[in-house]
Amino acid sequence: MERTISVLVNDRPGVLARIAGMFSRRGFNIASITVGTAEEEGLSRMTIVSSGDDAMALQIVAQLQKLIDVIEVHDISRDQTVKRELALVKVHITKTTRPEIAHILEPFRVSIVDVGHASLTVQATGDVQKIDALIGLLRPFGVAEIARTGVTALLRSGVLESGYAGADTPYRPLIEADATNDDDLFETERE
Amino acid sequence: MYGSSDAAAPAAAYEFVDQMNAGVVRTGADLLCSLLQQAGVDVIFGYPGGAVLPIYDALYSSSLRHILTRHEQGAIHAAEGYARVTGRPGVVLATSGPGATNLVTGIADAYMDSTPLVVLTGQVVTESIGRDAFQEADIVGITMPITKHNYQVRDIDTLPQVIADAFHIATTGRPGPVLIDLPKSVTSGPARDAVLPAPDARGYRVPGHPSDEALTAIQDAIRQARKPLLYVGGGIISAGAAETLRQFARVNQIPVTSTLLGLGGFPAHDELFVGMLGMHGTYAANQAITNCDLLIALGVRFDDRVTGKLQRFSPHSKKIHVDIDPAEIGKNVPVDIAVVADVGLTLQALAADRLSADTGEWRAQIAAWEAEWPLRYRADDTCLKPQAVIELIAKRTRGEAIVTTEVGQHQMWAALFYPFSEPRKFVTSGGLGTMGYGFPSALGAQVALPGETVVCIAGDASFQMNIQELQTMVDYALPVKIAVINNRFLGMVRQWQQFFYDRRYAESRISSPDFVKVANAYGVLGLRASTFDEAKVAIEQAFAHEGPVVIDFVVQEEENVFPMVPPGKGTDEMTLEWEG
Structure with a gap:
């Protein structure tokens, strides 16, 4: 199954190489990885999307914890999380397709961040399914370029208080995924 | 910065020399020597070269003992030998580039066998890093997968904390090699003397006592077992737990088999010892591991040379695995009771009570296996065996x-x-x-x-x-x-x-x-x-x-090591003698 792993790391040179290197040499897959500054100065939060069975997920967490620059690791695959990805999609336009594209874009609540005579660039934010759906609908018009950030994620409020195992314990009770975990495709996004 | 290049401002250099003469500051290399001594280092194994000239200059007037080998690989294996017999970290010093890369085999060796090392490498001046300078090699990048951790010190002010953390990380938990890369400009530049600080590596935690639940689970499993077997490894030695293990095994009359790295962790002459297990293990040890009903794995990593074919490894046993490294648990073999803890503290907590039921029948079975195929070789008067x-x-x-x-x-x-x-x-x-x-x-x-x-x-x-x-x-x-x-x-x-x-x-x-x-x-x-x-x-x-x-x-040319578990076979499929 797909695994989302949230990793709090020291913001130091080489940390990304340590983590990416560990994944590659142990044969773990990285579907996407996002890095940015975390709530505390000097720390970064990485969100790594991988795949594997429970045993592999435990190994990934345990091997991440062994890295000295890793402060905390949480496999949040089965937790209630907010997961978001940002995508920029440049799509070809003509006089005839432009209104049609605008019509498609409307329910996605995306922003058009750049417009030219032959193409326009859409900025979309949401979960992976929403971005995939949007791109799927735009493809027939001719997609020139796509840039996606990869998923970044945080636990939803309230989850932290209920049985959020610390980094010391790689074995944690599995929390059943809740329906509210899956974002509504046409959920309203605010800029 | 002084010493970093010939173009460094001469005024700054003169100022530094004045300060040095006044005893206010010294070089980074002097600070390094002082910190190493504060960390308890008495001997360094090494080989000089351009990028470590400042360090060698500081060693010249230091009381640290230096052992000059004839190859950097000799230096690092010597440091490993030092570490393995003392339990203290071996310290190695080599220059940048080829000096550092000649250490790589030893670093990988120490990482695999959990040997504590602090490896010091010279590096080109900070301004030249990344420019393919003479004798430059990215030793931090090269050794990332084979060190417990590594550092490059670009600012002399961080050196005291790096040294403190490096020794702490190398020697605690599951020991291993830690590398510190030292650019020449840092070791030749000015430094103020400093006291070795307390270690402060935030992301580094060392497991200690086992949980009460884990102890209870182990105790229950031992009480229910009829054919228990202790499978012990290098972790027993790293944890200083040999004596506790001996008491525990004797009180409960549980037979013991050891990995290659665990030898000496339990006395070979003890009647509970069934010998080394695995590819070249004894017949009795491999029969015992195949037939036991409870496998108590302590400070081991279920290496392929031990397990043979995984599907045939100890198929009838409930498995307890105690290790200080959480990543070893369940890595190769799924276990029933996983305990992330210090193996010595776990044994101490268990040693108090006699847990095991009568293992007499099981020990008799093992003795029968030992009698059936003891460790032996064919004597031959015509040659030296x-x-x-x-x-x-x-x-x-x-x-x-x-x-x-x-x-x-x-x-x-x-x-x-x-x-x-x-x-x-x-x-x-x-x-x-x-x-x-x-x-x-x-x-x-x-x-x-x-x-x-x-x-x-x-x-x-x-x-x-x-x-x-x-x-x-x-x-x-x-x-x-x-x-x-x-x-x-x-x-x-x-x-x-x-x-x-x-x-x-x-x-x-x-x-x-x-x-x-x-x-x-x-x-x-x-x-x-x-x-x-x-x-x-x-x-x-x-x-x-x-x-x-x-x-x-x-000696005889074509003598073979037996027993042997051929690659891809189970531990019960030993070749005891070659008939081909």
């Missing part, structure tokens, strides 16, 4: 010597035929299987413990991999006894070619120089023995001699 050499050395040293080995057949014979009864007496390269390890590690062991008898059991091929260290041995008057088990072959390679490649001995026949003459050229006593009687005489002469000795034991 390598196993007989090991037995003679064991007898002469009363099983009390520190024994280091190279890698191959002689290593397995040493493991099987030398009775190790105390921890930290057996120094061998297990995980990486590094030929060239045994001789320099013997030197490091002898440097650490000058009063001990140190024997290096070597192969004719392995010994040649770091034979240049004979001069290091002579320089420091290290009275190591080197027993070359000379079969004119890469013995283990030849054994595999015999079994699995139809005796096509491709490149495994290997020639050697006259080892007696080589020894003599270095001013070392050289002896040769080609028969059992000659071997007896040579061993007597060697151990009566005060200085180092090289003994060339000319």
Whole structure:
């Protein structure tokens, strides 16, 4: 199954190489990885999307914890999380397709961040399914370029208080995924 | 910055010299030496070069002892030997570029066998890093997958904390190598003296006591077991838990098998000891691991040389795994009771009560296996048997010597035929299987413990991999006894070619120089023995001699190591003798 792993790391040179290197040499897959500054100065939060069975997920967490620059690791695959990805999609336009594209874009609540005579660039934010759906609908018009950030994620409020195992314990009770975990495709996004 | 390049502002340089003369500041290298001494370092194994000139200049007036080897690989294996016999971190120093890359094998070796090392490498000046400067190598990048952690010190102010953390990380938890890369501009630049701070690596946690739940689960499992078996490894030795293990095993009358790295963690002469397990384990140990109903794995990592084919590994047992490294648990073999804790503290907590039911029937079964196929070899009056050499050395040293080995057949014979009864007496390269390890590690062991008898059991091929260290041995008057088990072959390679490649001995026949003459050229006593009687005489002469000795034991060429679990087979599918 797909695994989302949230990793709090020291913001130091080489940390990304340590983590990416560990994944590659142990044969773990990285579907996407996002890095940015975390709530505390000097720390970064990485969100790594991988795949594997429970045993592999435990190994990934345990091997991440062994890295000295890793402060905390949480496999949040089965937790209630907010997961978001940002995508920029440049799509070809003509006089005839432009209104049609605008019509498609409307329910996605995306922003058009750049417009030219032959193409326009859409900025979309949401979960992976929403971005995939949007791109799927735009493809027939001719997609020139796509840039996606990869998923970044945080636990939803309230989850932290209920049985959020610390980094010391790689074995944690599995929390059943809740329906509210899956974002509504046409959920309203605010800029 | 001073010293970083010729273009550095001369005014700053003069100011620095003035301050140095006034005793206000020193160089980064002086600070390094001071911090190493504060960390308890007494000896450094190393080899100088351009990028470490400032450090060597500081060592020149320091009370730190430096052992100059003839190759950086010799230095790091010596440091490993030092670490393995003392439990203290071995410290290595090498220059940038080729000096650093020559350490890579030793670093990987220490990482696989959980040997604590602090490795110091020189680096080009900070301004030149990344510009492919002379003797520049990205040693931090190169060693990332084979160190427990590594650092590059770009700011001298961070050095005290880096040194403190490096020693803490190398020696605690599951020990391992930590590398510190030191640009020349940092070690030659100014520094103020500093007190070694407390370690402060935030992302680093060391497991300690087991949880009460874990202890209860272990106790219940032992109470229910009829055929329990302790499977112990290097973790017992790292944790200093040999004595606690002995008490626990004796009180509960649970038989013990050991990995290669665990030998000495439980006394070989104890009647509960069933010998080493795995690819070249004893018949009784491999039968016991296959048939036990409770496997108590302590400080081990279920290595493929131990488990054989995973599907056939100990199929009837409930499995308890206690290890300080959470990533080892469930990595190769799923376990029923996983305990991330210090194995010594776990054994202490368990040692209080007698838990085990009567294991008499089980022990009788194991004794029957031992009687059915004891460790043995076919005596042959026409040639010298390598196993007989090991037995003679064991007898002469009363099983009390520190024994280091190279890698191959002689290593397995040493493991099987030398009775190790105390921890930290057996120094061998297990995980990486590094030929060239045994001789320099013997030197490091002898440097650490000058009063001990140190024997290096070597192969004719392995010994040649770091034979240049004979001069290091002579320089420091290290009275190591080197027993070359000379079969004119890469013995283990030849054994595999015999079994699995139809005796096509491709490149495994290997020639050697006259080892007696080589020894003599270095001013070392050289002896040769080609028969059992000659071997007896040579061993007597060697151990009566005060200085180092090289003994060339000319043994039977095509002798094999048995028992053997062929690759891809289960531990119950041993080849006990070759009939082909």
